[in-house]
Amino acid sequence: MxxxxxxxxxxxxxxxxxxxxxxxxxxxxxxxxxxxxxxxxxxxxxxxxxxxxxxxxxxxxxxxxxxxxxxxxxxxxxxxxxxxxxxxxxxxxxxxxxxxxxxxNRVATVTRPKQQSGAGAQGYGGSVVADEVALMTQWPCSILQGTKGEKTEANLPADIRSPWWAILLPAWPGVVLRSTDVITDDLGRRYTVSSAELTDRGWRLTAMQAQT
Incomplete structure (x- = not known):
């Protein structure tokens, strides 16, 4: 210095x-x-x-x-x-x-869904919480509402948009976040990462809140 x-x-x-x-x-x-x-x-x-x-x-x-x-x-x-x-x-x-x-304003755990391998007939291929691998556990971070929402696939008149969120999180050596990673906060809300940008100030993520 x-x-x-x-x-x-x-x-x-x-x-x-x-x-x-x-x-x-x-x-x-x-x-x-x-x-x-x-x-x-x-x-x-x-x-x-x-x-x-x-x-x-x-x-x-x-x-x-x-x-x-x-x-x-x-x-x-x-x-x-x-x-x-x-x-x-x-x-x-x-x-x-x-x-x-x-x-x-939140505490987040980042996990990665288990990747399917093999060919031919497979079992259930969706994300199963029990199979997710923890990448970062219980990290305080900023999770604030984004500027838009996403329509549901059904797009029924009574449907509400799935909210998007902006997430700021410190970087940790050896942990590289990517699209489809899952973030769970201390309120029990789950988010699917849409984009992950590593900056000189840490991770800047956009994520869509997962429907439960």
Whole structure:
């Protein structure tokens, strides 16, 4: 870390002492349970603003991106900051720029349906929950409603559209998400991933809520 960056993070740390609250800092060490007690590495002061360093505006319920004021010398991309029900993950720490964080409103488990193999007559080929393989378990993330819905195949007059969702999730080394993966959140809702884009801020997913 260069001297300019270190001075910037020292300034963030001083501001957090005046503006912030205490947050538990978790650092995932596996693809399962990233905010388990064993992942706790420190307690830090932090303050969050809706990408407005002047603190002149309130957060927008449709925008999960926040700026984080904390001692960036202690945090890394992918870390979680937790204060009760308030949970954020660090999305980016770029040179001379604010620390980007994502506010989490759900906890998600990502699984992959079992792939059928063989030829000829086969048994049931649909997705069976018991056969799904867990990829990432119990990760806090952002799941917000998307901009559209999908008509059902029957398209009956009383049918409602199946909602689409925008999901932001930290990346984990060795885990590559793809279309048809399944996400289950802490409310029991299931989503089928339509597109998965790995960015320098983690995974950006679009998913359709599965009908039950």
């Amino acid at each position: 260069n001297s300019v960056q270190e001075k910037l993070y020292k300034g963030y740390a001083k501001a957090a002492l005046k503006l912030g609250q205490q947050y538990d800092l978790y650092r995932p060490t596996a693809a399962d349970y990233p905010v388990a007690p064993a992942q706790l590495v420190a307690t830090v002061m932090a303050s969050f603003n809706p990408q407005d360093m002047k603190y002149g505006s309130a957060g927008d319920y449709a925008k999960p991106g926040w700026y984080c004021l904390t001692d960036g010398r202690l945090t890394k991309v992918g870390d979680y900051l937790v204060n009760g029900a308030e949970v954020y993950f660090i999305a980016a720490q770029q040179l001379a720029l604010p620390i980007d964080a994502v506010r989490c």
